[in-house]
Amino acid sequence: MTTAIMYPKLNHQQIYEDYSAKIYRYFRYRVKNVWDVEDLTTTVFIKVYSKLEQYDGRHPFGAWIFRIAHNALIDYMRKKRESPVDQDTFSNMVATDKLPEECLLNQETTEGLWDKVHTLTKDQRNVIALRYLGDLRMNEIAEILGKTEASVKILHFRGIKKLQQLMTEQA
Template sequence: MNTVRKLESTDHGHIYEEYSAKIYRYFRYRVRNVWDVEDLTTTVFVKVYSKLDQYDGRHPFGAWIFRIAHNTLIDYLRKKREYPADQEVFSSLVTSEKLPEERVLNQESHEDLWKNVKTLTADQRNVISLRYLADLRMNEIAEILGKTEASVKILHFRGIKKLQKMMSRV
């Protein structure tokens, strides 16, 4: 999906299948209301389809879509003045077929992790969420956030180090 040639032969359904779950997860982390998450996800794909002819292939297609998603989220947050969801959202995203005891321990660990993520800088939180919730590569995250790949790697490294230090104290 990284070239214009591949895009010309791809239908909207295929684009949606490939990116919808990642975009939904990215919004779910940042927005409390599940209906707003669904609306935002739909809005992104409406924008993507209407601007598909503007994609020039200079950057990876996934980065282009997530740039649209990121900008849509910023617009939404400005209008709503809503803050990212708390750790309950993260624990609800984890599905497991483990024993109940293991799930409780796992949930507590996830809650601690995401409670600590909230203490990171906004840039570090954005990098971590795009990396682990949207499953994007560093170069795609850099494109989305309008930063250099080196600065994104530094933000990621420092954020992870800070999280490791906080989690080792728990």
């Protein structure tokens, strides 16, 4: 894990390499327009670079960056009044080297799962997205969402339990 003291010494390219794919994936799940996703990702890194000296190291660096990303997404959605992407767009993001039959089965399962994610509460959807698309730990998610780690764990647990129940009913 990278510490706060290490990042100010690293160049902007290293920060971008470490976090750009995760930030992009987080936005791609939530925003329909690919160009807007790219703009949002760029905006986040501009803000990160301009505020890098303000990072105090009290929280994990990844949580700090995702807090900036989360706030940028909220601002974007307020301006655009946009809803999350359609299922076809999201399921096409998965890249595999599997046989076509496996890809189709995997895509159907993924589509079914993400259809079910949209039935969860807003907080549960945010936790699931940050956990599995942003690849963040619970304490980082709590920091980003401004909640306690315990409440994030409860939201995650209940969301996963509800998804398991819905997927079992479907099978």
